[in-house]
Amino acid sequence: MSDIKDNDLGRTLLCYETMFFIPTIQMKVKVMGAHKEQSEEVSLQSYGEAVDWINGLIPFGIRPGLERIHLLMDRLGNPQRRLKFIHVAGTNGKGSSCAFLTQTLLECGYSVGTYTSPYITKFTNRFQFNGEDIPEETLLSLTNRLKPLVLEIAGTELGSPTMFEVSTAVAILYFAEECYPDVVVWETGLGGRMDVTNIVTPIVSLITNIGYDHTDVLGDTIEQIATEKAGIIKPGVPVVSCVEQTEAIGILKDTAAKQNSSLYLMGEQFTFDRLQVSDRGQVMLFRGPFREFELQMRMLGEHQCKNAAGVMMVLEVLRQYMAFVLEDETVSSGFKTTFWAGRLEQVSDEPRIVLDGAHNPEGAETLAKSIRETFRYRKLNLMMGMLANKHHHAYLQHILPIVDTLILTEPDFRRKLDAEALYDLVQELKDAKAKPELDIIVERDWRKALSLLESRTEREDLGVVTGTLYMISDVRATLLHQTDSEKGW
Numbered sequence: 001m002s003d004i005k006d007n008d009l010g011r012t013l014l015c016y017e018t019m020f021f022i023p024t025i026q027m028k029v030k031v032m033g034a035h036k037e038q039s040e041e042v043s044l045q046s047y048g049e050a051v052d053w054i055n056g057l058i059p060f061g062i063r064p065g066l067e068r069i070h071l072l073m074d075r076l077g078n079p080q081r082r083l084k085f086i087h088v089a090g091t092n093g094k095g096s097s098c099a100f101l102t103q104t105l106l107e108c109g110y111s112v113g114t115y116t117s118p119y120i121t122k123f124t125n126r127f128q129f130n131g132e133d134i135p136e137e138t139l140l141s142l143t144n145r146l147k148p149l150v151l152e153i154a155g156t157e158l159g160s161p162t163m164f165e166v167s168t169a170v171a172i173l174y175f176a177e178e179c180y181p182d183v184v185v186w187e188t189g190l191g192g193r194m195d196v197t198n199i200v201t202p203i204v205s206l207i208t209n210i211g212y213d214h215t216d217v218l219g220d221t222i223e224q225i226a227t228e229k230a231g232i233i234k235p236g237v238p239v240v241s242c243v244e245q246t247e248a249i250g251i252l253k254d255t256a257a258k259q260n261s262s263l264y265l266m267g268e269q270f271t272f273d274r275l276q277v278s279d280r281g282q283v284m285l286f287r288g289p290f291r292e293f294e295l296q297m298r299m300l301g302e303h304q305c306k307n308a309a310g311v312m313m314v315l316e317v318l319r320q321y322m323a324f325v326l327e328d329e330t331v332s333s334g335f336k337t338t339f340w341a342g343r344l345e346q347v348s349d350e351p352r353i354v355l356d357g358a359h360n361p362e363g364a365e366t367l368a369k370s371i372r373e374t375f376r377y378r379k380l381n382l383m384m385g386m387l388a389n390k391h392h393h394a395y396l397q398h399i400l401p402i403v404d405t406l407i408l409t410e411p412d413f414r415r416k417l418d419a420e421a422l423y424d425l426v427q428e429l430k431d432a433k434a435k436p437e438l439d440i441i442v443e444r445d446w447r448k449a450l451s452l453l454e455s456r457t458e459r460e461d462l463g464v465v466t467g468t469l470y471m472i473s474d475v476r477a478t479l480l481h482q483t484d485s486e487k488g489w
Contacts, residue, residue, distance in 0.1 A: 043144040047136035050143040051123045057163040064194035068161045079176035084183045085200045089192040089229045090208025093307045096340045100311040101185045104334025108326045113181035115171040120341045120473050129179040142173050168196045193231020207241040210248040211362035230255040242266040242310040272309040286312045295335045300344040301370035342472045347479045351457035357469040361394035368398045377462035379404040383453045384467040385411040400433040407441045409449035411471035419444050
């Protein structure tokens with residue numbers, strides 16, 4: 001762990017060592033005997049057992065660093081070196097950008113692997129080949145292959161690989177040895193520089209934006225967060241970014257120059273104009289260094305235009321410099337048909353209910369703006385549930401001015417924020433930020449809160465569910481009657 005303590009995260013990661021590494025040592029004392037017994041047990045017998053075993057590694061925590069994943073990949077012959085990756089980082093918009101990339105490349109005739117997190121419906125969502133989840137039996141087989149290696153590494157001074165490290169290893173094995181995609185769309189989990197996904201060398205990178213999220217790990221200034229995101233920039237590999245803050249742009253430019261990497265920056269090398277906006281979609285004009293291109297999309301909100309512009313610039317780099325065959329008609333079709341669950345997604349017409357996983361201040365600002373410009377309504381009824389480690393004060397400053405009825409609830413997740421604590425924050429801001437007639441309801445049970453939202457949202461109103469994606473996952477499954485829904489990171 002000394003290498004981790006000496007890196008640029010400084011005291012932040014030292015704090016995480018205290019939180020996760022030391023408890024891990026204590027845990028190892030308790031479970032070393034169990035590891036020995038487990039290694040002699042029969043293999044995992046079902047998909048459910050495989051997922052439970054991977055999720056059982058969650059107590060080992062978030063431990064930034066690449067030592068364990070490098071060791072794991074070395075034991076497997078470094079299969080990641082056989083793949084072409086598009087590495088995607090950023091505070092918000094990573095999932096939507098991955099969806100744009102995946103769908104458009106598929107429309108253009110390429111086979112595509114996609115690795116994303118968290119998942120909305122099922123654990124297998126995070127590993128996709130040509131838009132289809134990894135088969136349950138394949139996930140079981142790969143997990144059984146990894147399990148003895150994980151237990152072996154757990155017995156070393158490095159400690160056990162984490163849930164996300166094992167999931168990333170599953171993804172690499174799946175793409176490199178099972179389905180062999182032409183390209184892999186590869187989303188970071190947290191940050192970039194010390195994120196497990198940074199084990200790969202991509203053909204092009206995309207940094208969507210920079211904002212205040214995971215500040216307990218990445219730092220509490222834009223400069224610190226930008227430094228971590230810029231860590232995915234590799235020597236000689238082109239990078240595209242939609243980052244807008246002056247201080248973040250400076251860091252990206254300095255990093256790209258040091259890495260001899262070409263940087264394509266929104267506002268400099270490429271721009272966009274919104275031409276049409278409605279609650280059914282929007283049209284934008286992309287202007288890049290090589291050409292202009294009009295795009296129609298069903299994804300809503302100006303932020304999706306920014307995401308689409310960044311993706312279009314990535315595609316232009318692939319087309320112009322890497323001989324990817326991307327015909328105009330199929331590119332247009334890709335953007336037009338792209339869908340990403342839980343992002344300004346209208347899941348019900350009567351009552352009209354929209355889901356959006358905005359969970360940080362930048363997401364809240366974007367959501368508030370998108371609701372006002374996209375939808376027409378008499379009253380806005382909003383249900384929210386959050387985790388305990390976010391910037392809720394700044395979040396509420398953006399949300400409260402547009403809400404008529406606010407229903408505060410709690411996600412069904414271990415790190416949930418108490419609804420009463422959220423109520424206290426609302427009370428602090430109510431006089432300055434909220435409408436005078438704001439109606440506030442506290443209902444801890446999210447199912448009862450959802451029923452309240454539905455009953456209060458009349459024909460001319462709009463109901464919105466927002467906050468942590470863990471709650472969005474549950475609500476979405478309920479409203480769409482998905483009986484096999486899972487949820488997690």
